[in-house]
Amino acid sequence: MSETTPASGAAEAATEPFRYSAALAAEIESRWQDIWEKEGTFNAPNPAGDLADPAAGDVTAKPHSFIMDMFPYPSGAGLHVGHPLGYIATDVFARYQRMTGHNVLHTLGYDAFGLPAEQYAVQTGTHPRVSTDANIANMRQQLRRLGLGHDPRRSISTIDPEYYRWTQWIFLQIFNSWYDAAAGKARPIAELIAQFESGERATPDGRAWAELSGAERDELLGEYRLAYAKEVPVNWCPGLGTVLANEEVTADGRSERGNFPVFKSNLRQWMMRITAYSDRLIADLDLLDWPEAIKLQQRNWIGRSEGARVDFAVGDAEKITVFTTRPDTLFGATYMVLAPEHGLVDSIVPAAWPEGVPAEWTGGAATPAEAVAGYRAAAAAKSDVERQVEAKVKTGVFTGAYAVNPVSGASVPVFIADYVLMGYGTGAIMAVPAHDHRDFAFARAFALPMRCVVEPTDGRGEDPAAWDDAFDTYDSVIVNSSRGEGSSDGSAVDGLTLDGLSVVDAKARVTAWLAERGIGEGTVNYRLRDWLFSRQRYWGEPFPIVYDEDGVMHALPESMLPVEVPEVDDYSPHTYDPYDSASSPKTPLSRNEDWVNVELDLGDGVRKYRRETNTMPNWAGSCWYELRYIDPSNGSRVVDPANERYWLGPTENKPAGGADLYVGGAEHAVLHLLYARFWHKVLHDLGHVSSVEPFHKLFNQGMITADVYRDERGFPVPAAEVEERDGKYFWEGEPVKREAGKMGKSLKNAIAPDAIADEYGADTLRLYEMSMGPLDVSRPWDTRAVVGSYRFLQRLWRNIVSEATGELVVTDEQPDEATLRALHKAIDGIRGDMAGLRFNTAVAKAIELNNHLVKRGSTPRAVAEQLVLMVAPLAPHIAEELWRRLGHGDSLAHADYPVADPAYVVDEAVTCVVQIKGKVKARLEVAPTISDAELEALALADPAVVAAIGDAPVRKVIARAPKLVNIVTG
RNA sequence: GCCCCGAUAGCCCAAUUGGCAGUAGGCAAUGGUCUCAAACACCAUACAGUGUGGGUUCGAAUCCCACUCGGGGCACCA
Secondary structure, eight states: OTTTSOOHHHHHHHHOTTSOOHHHHHHHHHHHHHHHHHHTTTOOOBSSSTTBOGGGOOGGGSOEEEEEEOOOOOOTTOOOTTTTHHHHHHHHHHHHHHTTTOEEEEOOOBOOOSHHHHHHHHHHTSOHHHHHHHHHHHHHHHHHTTTOOOOGGGOOBTTSHHHHHHHHHHHHHHHTEEEETTTTEEEEHHHHHHHHHHTSSOOTTOOOGGGSOHHHHHHHHHTTBSEEEEEEEEEEETTTTEEEOGGGBOTTSBBTTTOOBOEEEEEEEEEEOGGGGHHHHHHGGGGSBOOHHHHHHHHHHHTOEEEEEEEEEETTTEEEEEEESOGGGGGGOOEEEEOTTOTTHHHHOOSSOOTTOOGGGTTTOSSHHHHHHHHHHHHHHSOHHHHHHGGGSOOOEEEEEEEEOTTTOOEEEEEEOTTSOTTSTTSEEEEOGGGOHHHHHHHHHHTOOOOOOBOOSSSOOSOGGGOSSOOOOSSSBBOSOEESSOOTTSOSTTOEEOTTOBHHHHHHHHHHHHHHTTSEEEEEEOSOOOEEOOBOOSSSOBOSEEEOTTOOEEEOOGGGOOOOOOOOSOOSOOOOOTTOTTOOOOOGGGGOHHHHEEEEESSSSEEEEEEOOOBOOTHHHHTSHHHHHHSTTOSSSSSOHHHHHHHHSOOSSOTTOOBSEEEEOGGGTTTHHHHHHHHHHHHHHTTSOSOSOSBSBEEEOOOEEEEEEEOTTSOEEOGGGOEEETTEEEETTEEEEEEEEEOSTTTTOOOOHHHHHHHHOHHHHHHHHHHSSOTTSOEEOOGGGHHHHHHHHHHHHHHHBOTTTOOBOOBOSOOOHHHHHHHHHHHHHHHHHHHTTOHHHHHHHHHHHHHHHHHHSSOBHHHHHHHHHHHTTTSHHHHHHHHHHTTOOSOGGGSOOOOOOHHHHSOSSEEEEEEETTEEEEEEEEOTTOOHHHHHHHHHHOHHHHHHHTTOOEEEEEEETTTEEEEEEO
């Protein structure tokens, strides 16, 4: 039987034994991957250290190009075709850069600590180290098949103790620093201690430094250190069993990973003083070549707002300080609100309600103290989720106290309400209901007075009682805002007039007035909070911190690094019922008593210590990996300064320094990218790196989406098994609905790169992914369309190699003029596209040239060689193979990229269109160098044009040489 | 609610700074060549007037305004 029905593949092989088939592609690809690996083709020499290459000469004379992909987690699920999109793009660019004379550093490491790795390990019941190592090996294998030109010597992993010793070392640098606001930079903490010791800087209570106990010094220095442990309100997530950073909590109060509820809880945790860098993190964005959308997100996240602090007196002794961005509306402040947990509440609450208090202000309580306690209890019991849901309804309660508006002198009631947050500004506001939507809603709910102080420009009138909502435009003038003997320049004693001033001018006037009297000042506030840096996990970097028997904190010396992740019996996290807000975190590392309790000599003899049992968040390892790529095996320094300067140092084109290209998804806009910039700046301040920023050019690649098919219940069904009939879709006979979605396991529509490589080869996959569309937009995967890229490679192969004999079929003839023009136009265009990361159009131009050769019927060797070199970054395996068959002994990885001859880039003649009133009436073949005047004369003389104009007078002629003439007739 | 980004053939996408919308490219479609037949491959053909409505201009996919739809970010931040 088998003799009569040969497999189709065998039949094909018999007729076309040297056709570029999947089998041939597989053979070529694995052979070249082995050669690249063996010869170290993509190893990038360093200027100094053990990766310097004396044979490479002076590398600093060569332009550098440091190209990075965002650090991947080694997922246990394996890759789908969406994952390598960015890796292929950076590889294409890196190969192009290599062929244009750059020393290219491109590698890929693994971010292997953290929740995903740990959860996978817990699920599969294997130790995280074992499963993570296996996942890394699997991912390396999958990526190797794609032919990525990485320097394997630099492929670091965050879980390697030789890597995380430097993560811990950087932590110690940050811990041992403080931010000197006067100098505008971080300085070693020792210099601050010296100031306290000498008395140059006073301690808070005036005692001498020597008189403070160890714990007191700890506490004082904790107010300055850039990394500090403190009891603060944090995001506690019982479902994950850990605390989370603000950036890891979604707007509706759930964990970004796992979608568990998050509760506010007061816990002692490690924090990073990223807020000290708020201004620099905003200002230096201007130096970066990043997408505007990402810069905007960072600016919004940091949330700088300029305004003023204003004191309101309460009774004789107390005062409430508020932050406002609208001091110009101070005359309109008719009540105040404190956050429920504000520290001043207890001291201003009177014993009894003042006379005439409306019933709805008291919450039904007999005394102010009772009302406050009741409201606080109710607010504390609410989860963030509930607060969000109820946000539209304003709640609060009167404290019984009145404050004095410092400009109008009015007595204003003081409330507590949960719409004022303790964590922002001063935790207290002046409420201007006429000009703030939130205050307006609250005032309506509690029947509070309103005063219009900004003239409405929409005709609503100046009586807020008639309004539906606040009027909050900046673009108007101030009214009803005068006190005392207000003169127009505001100089009269105690007099103040804002009337008639613009908002901007009024802000300046009132701020100056307040400052003169010492009851206010201009100030800046930020939305950004300090970064919560500790987690209650097993699979993370331990802190290099111990506590002595008095509870005093000690940083371990460098010589004791790394502090290795200890073995424990149970590495799973302590998780709780997701809604158990009363639970509290427990650290897995505390289970190993032998590890926790140690005897160390930290300079004053061997003593007993307890280790810190929190671990660092998974962001820690990715905050500085660009530095280690540069000098991966340096045992004595985090990175050799000579190497850092060469690869990252500031240059004319990148004023802040940083990697030349960083490609990754937009989802890291405020997490990783903000943290990494912060660490880099600290290291810069302390003199460890010359660059100010880690990543100069950022590029966000789009997502590869895929069709998702859902059954009637809305559950995804396996996309591969769906059938299409008459534009409708069926799975197992049942109708299903199609929609666009992310590619992934959970939506049952993942396609593995290996499957595509099996069917067509890796070069086809690379080419297809690059030609799907612009790199920065998301687009749907279409398996049926992959064959188009495959056909192109087959045609390219056939233009150079005989499918029947495997012999070269290129000719030694001189290329004709038309072919030369096609070639040089392609070179010119593709070079521009490569440099601009427009790989989709680069592919199109290569196909166009190849199609020209197909039509021509034969391929001159000179054209074949240039075409192969041009295609090499996109489809490197087939290009290397053709290059070798064309008679070249060396890899083309470092060959020179073709350069266009300008003489052939322009056409000999171009078609000029002649329009009459915008309608095309004639075409002229003209030289590209023709002048406007010549062209105009030529056009007006053209018989078709003359006929079209007829008797109509020519009013105007617009000539745009060499492509267009437009004649306007009257 | 506020702020960003986008919309071009059946589909994915081009269009050098306002200048012929596709001899940019690909998929799918239709017809043909090859084949006993099919697959592969090859050759050829057709297909939109740029989301909607205004405006600026000699001329708009491109610039401006409004709206619709889709994607993303923020969300009681004073």
